Amino acid sequence: MDIQTWTWGIVGFTFTLYIGIAIWSRASSTGEFYVAGKGVHPIANGLATAADWMSAASFISMAGLISFSGYDGSVYLMGWTGGYVLLALLLAPYLRKFGKFTVPDFIGDRYYSDVARVVAVVCALIISFTYVAGQMRGVGLVFSRFLEVNINTGVIIGMFIVLFYAVLGGMKGITYTQVAQYCVLIFAFMVPAIFISIQMTGNPIPQLGFGSSTDGVYLLDKLDGLHRELGFHEYTSGNKSKIDMFFITGALMVGTAGLPHVIVRFFTVKKVSDARKSAGWALLFIAILYTTAPAIAVFARINMIETVSNKKYTELPNWFSNWEKTGLISFDDKNNDGLIQYVADTSVNELTIDKDIMVLANPEIAYLPNWVIALVAAGGLAAALSTAAGLLLVISASISHDIIKKIVNPKISEKGELVAARLSAVIAVIIAGWFGINPPGFVAATVALAFGLAAASFFPAIVLGIFHKRMNKEGAIAGMVVGMVLMLYYMMRFKFDWFGGGTKDDWWFGVSPEGFGTFAMLVNFVVSLIIASFTPKPPKEVQEIVDNIRIPLGANEAQIH
Known part of the structure; x- marks a missing residue:
């Protein structure tokens, strides 16, 4: 069978599986919609967390980025992995013991303020929509190549799939769908x-293998x-400069520990100990x-260079023309000799390659069987859709629970809140689709x-809410x-040329937009601590809550109660 037939078959099977799971595990209450009824087994939650965490960026882009950047790309490995450890050890158990549905819910109650809740909701929406833009673009990339539709059509198809199981199943449906998606994506990545x-x-x-030798030379x-x-x-x-490497790694690490989805x-x-266990399982599955x-980055880079560099354009294998149709790889014969000049010098270079195609094109470049190529397509979709669903649920919960239930209409019925959550998810999917069609970068x-x-x-x-009761x-x-506004300003200026734009030479302290989150975080800490020291202490009951969430369950019962 050809690649497209295999792809339709495998992708069709996985989509049917996801929809079937969503129907089987549909949410019937707000507790099931927001937090799956707090009854997920640690191993299942570990699988779901791994799928939620390993987005299109992990599956499609990370190896491609490392493939082109080499050592510099290692910041993503260090930052994202280290960040998950930070989250698992420093935050997850305490947040679970606090027992709220969402991050804005924690911030609203911990800081005894609807204003704090609204600020947290706005931050959650900005973060989630920025993140989901990458996921929807990943969906479009896969569809555009393997199902031979344009990227925009691919994004729309992905929207409908996510809409179905996110709106119907909520967190309960998403959790068990993500267990299946992890199995699909890891199999597709490893084979x-x-x-x-x-x-x-x-x-x-x-x-x-990537540390081994071939023909007597290490790869x-x-x-x-x-x-x-x-x-x-x-x-x-x-x-990259050392300071930029440090700041990007730091931003990825602490950003991981602050991601609401x-x-x-x-x-x-069910309990705090299960939160720790599921964190351990998730780390194993992510690893x-x-x-x-x-390894994939090295294999893909070598294969790509040896396949195309200084080769006749008319004699290139089929994979090149297949990807050329998507516009994600292109050849401009500047000297009209029919040979592809792939070099660092941009005035001479004739080949343009989108970093995001490296993992998806790798099996074709290596002449692997068609079913393997189709499997990778299904894996890329699983990675993108699993994270997109988690993000959309955060958006939905932020609006329906943290705004409507907690502020606008506290007396709303559970059924009314569930309807609001589903309508919020529909609107979120539509906006996410727009971002996927108009993405701000790879x-x-x-x-x-x-x-x-x-x-x-x-x-x-x-962090301060858990460890600093003052x-x-x-x-x-x-x-x-201050932290959010500062980061948005820097991002808009140097990524989108707003506020006068600027070049690499204009970066503050030589820090790129990807690493500036670390600087903005430090400013956030300083501002928070200074303002808190000059304003009234939190109420006594809030300080007691902060003390209690750090005490292991079962210890000092008299103090807890």
Whole structure:
């Protein structure tokens, strides 16, 4: 069978599976819609968290980014993995013990203020819509190549699928759908990696394969040599400044710990100990993909260079023309010799490659079977849709629970709130689709900005809310507003050329927009602590709550009650 037939078959099967699970696990109450009834098993929650966490950026873009950036791309591996550890150890158990539905719910109650709640909702919406833009673009990328529809049509198809199981099932439906999506995406990621590792090194374990040798030369040494020949900086050496590397890693780490769609997953388990267990399981499941990504990056980069560099355009294999139709790879024969010049010098270079195609095109470049190529397409869709669903639920809950239920109409019935949640999800999907059709950059870059926004706004408010009982509403609100506004200003100026625009030379302290979230976070901390020190202490009952959420359940019962 050809690739398209395989793709329709495998993608059709997985979509049917997701919809079937959504129907089976549809939510019948707000508790099931928001937090799956708090009855999810730690292993299932670990699988769902891993799927929620490993978005299109992890599946599609991360290996592609590392493939082009080499050492510099390692910030994504370090930042996202380290950030998850930070979240699991520092925040998740305490937030679960606090027992609220959403991050704005925690901030609204902890800081005893509807204003704080509204600020948190606004931050959650900005973060989630920035993040979901990358996911919907990932969906469009997969559809545009493998199902031979344009990217916009692909985004619309993805919208309808997400709309169905997110609106019908809520967190309950999303959780069990994400368990299936994790199985699909990890199988799709690992199978071609194993095939190509055997092809190139004879070693079936990709993590070991990319450190092995071929024809007596280590793969990384071979890739460094290819880069030198073509004028690129060595793959294993860095091109970014140390301060920018540090700030990007920091933004990704603390941004992870502030992402509302990941945090809410720890509210779905029965007890605090289950939150810790599910965090451990999730880290194990995430590590499978994250330790494989550098190997795929090396395999794809070598195969790409050896396949196209200095080759006749008319003799290129079919995969090139297939991807050329999408507009994500293009050849401009500047000297009219019919040969592809792929070099670092932009005045001579004739090949333009979108970083996001590397993982998706890799099986075709390596001449793997058509079913493997189709499997990767299904995996990319699973990664994008699983995270998009989690983000859309955060948006839905922020509007229906934190705004309508808590502020606008506290007397609303559970049925009315459930209807509001579903209507909010519909509106969120439509807006997300618009962002997917008009994305602000390639997937990983878009997602990195969402992490910076989360770092700048939520992380200080959550950490201080748990560990600093003197932190009050005035400090938290001021910190979140200043941090978010500062990050938005920097992002808009240097990513979208607003406020006069600017070049790399104009970056503050040499820090890129992807890393500026760390700086904005530090400003948030400083502002929060200074304002809190000059304003009244929180009420006594709030300080007692802060003390209690750090006490293990069962210990000092007299103090807890």
